[in-house]
Amino acid sequence: MEMLNVDNDQLKYPAPGAPQLAKRVKELLLASGLDRVDEDKNRGLDHGVWVPLMLMYPEAQIPVCQLSVQTQRDAIYHYNLGRALAPLKDEGVLIIGSGSATHNLGAMSSPGDSVASWANDFDTWLRHALEEGRYEDVNKYLEKAPYAKKAHPWRDHFYPLHVAMGAAGDQTKGKLVHHSWTNGCISYASYKFTTPN
DSSP: OOOOOOOGGGOOOOOOBOHHHHHHHHHHHHHTTOSOOOOOSSOOOOHHHHHHHHHHOTTOOSOBOOOOOOTTSOHHHHHHHHHHHGGGGGGTOOOOOOSOSBOOGGGOOOTTOOOOHHHHHHHHHHHHHHHTTOHHHHHTHHHHSTTHHHHOSSGGGTHHHHHHHHHHOTTOEEEEEEOOEETTTEEOOEEEEEOOO
16 A cells, blocks of 8 residues: 655635534434434544545545444443444444554654554454454453553544444444555454445
C-alpha cells in the first residue's frame, strides 16, 4: 500500500446528512434505557467516517449519520449500543464500525517493516474470536486477548467494532473480507458479519 501525503484541507467528502436517521437512532437508544442522547448538528464527519466512505462511495451521495464512541465507557456498553440499533438493518441502514484491528501509533515502524509479534498475536486472536462468534470474549478483550492494551492504548479505534458486532446479532459470525498491515503494527483487518449457514 502506497501512502499519499495529502493536506487534509484538500480532501472533501460532502455527504448529505441523515436527520431522520439521527432521530431514529436517538429513539432506539432512548428506548434501550439510555437517559440521554444528544444530537450535534454542527460537527462535521470524523476521519473514521469519511476516510472509508470516500473509498467505498466516492461520489458522496449516500446520507450519513455518525455515532460517537464514549471512551469513558467500556466495550460492553458499545456492544449494547449496537444491539439497540439492530432494527436499523431491516430498515435499509448499513452499519459500519470504522477503526483498526490494532492501533498503536506510538509503536509504528517504517512502512515495509515486518509485523510486530504482539500486533500479530492480538490480530490473530481477534480474527479467531470473531470467526467463531465469541463476542463475549471480544467484549472482554482487555482480560482475554494477548497484548490488548498495547494493541489499543486508546479505545476509540476499537469500540466501533463492538457497536457493529452488537448490531449484527448473537447468531452471526465475523468473516474476514480484507487484511493488510502498515508500519509494522497497524492492522487493517476488515470483517463483515453473516449468519452461519
